[in-house]
Amino acid sequence: MIHQIYPSVQHPYRYELNKDFHFAAAHYVPSDDAGKCQYVHGHTYFANITIAGDELDHSGFLVNFAVIKKLIHDRFDHTLLNNDTANFNDKEPERFPTTEVVARTIAEIVQSHLDRQPNKPKCLQVFLRETPTSYVVYRPKDGVM
Numbered sequence: 001m002i003h004q005i006y007p008s009v010q011h012p013y014r015y016e017l018n019k020d021f022h023f024a025a026a027h028y029v030p031s032d033d034a035g036k037c038q039y040v041h042g043h044t045y046f047a048n049i050t051i052a053g054d055e056l057d058h059s060g061f062l063v064n065f066a067v068i069k070k071l072i073h074d075r076f077d078h079t080l081l082n083n084d085t086a087n088f089n090d091k092e093p094e095r096f097p098t099t100e101v102v103a104r105t106i107a108e109i110v111q112s113h114l115d116r117q118p119n120k121p122k123c124l125q126v127f128l129r130e131t132p133t134s135y136v137v138y139r140p141k142d143g144v145m
């Protein structure tokens with residue numbers, strides 16, 4: 001079980017949910033500045049996803065917690081992130097699988113799912129911890145990725 005206090009995000013919506021989950025993945029950062037991290041190594045990533053909205057769906061959910069976990073966990077758990085060429089590559093820094101980019105990518109995948117729901121929830125924040133001492137908070141600007 002994950003117990004952590006996360007930064008809160010201000011918003012005008014009536015409902016807010018948060019989903020915690022973790023996944024194990026390997027990566028490398030293809031930059032000399034990454035030092036030892038330019039070589040393949042692994043992490044247990046801890047994620048917290050914040051979603052908000054004004055309307056519930058036919059189940060009384062803003063969105064099903066289980067679906068949010070499955071979207072990300074099924075895609076990234078026990079993978080080499082760099083192999084996911086739909087999201088990452090070795091050429092563009094905005095596509096290197098850094099904590100920043102992985103957090104943004106998670107937000108994009110989640111929002112793409114939410115955009116297909118009739119009640120139109122919004123992904124407001126992704127907190128992604130890569131190591132015990134390093135994490136990133138990603139917040140889409142004005143609901144735009």
Ligand SMILES: Nc1nc2c(c(=O)[nH]1)N=C([C@H](O)[C@H](O)COP(=O)(O)OP(=O)(O)OP(=O)(O)O)CN2
Binds near residue numbers: 098
């Ligand atoms: N801004 C970023 N800096 C670094 C990233 C990143 O994604 N964004 N990534 C790395 C490495 O991938 C590494 O896995 C994490 O680095 P670091 O926090 O330095 O890891 P340590 O466990 O060695 O940290 P200590 O606190 O010194 O034990 C590097 N930088």
Ligand SMILES: [Zn+2]
Binds near residue numbers: 027037041042043
């Ligand atoms: Zn790393």
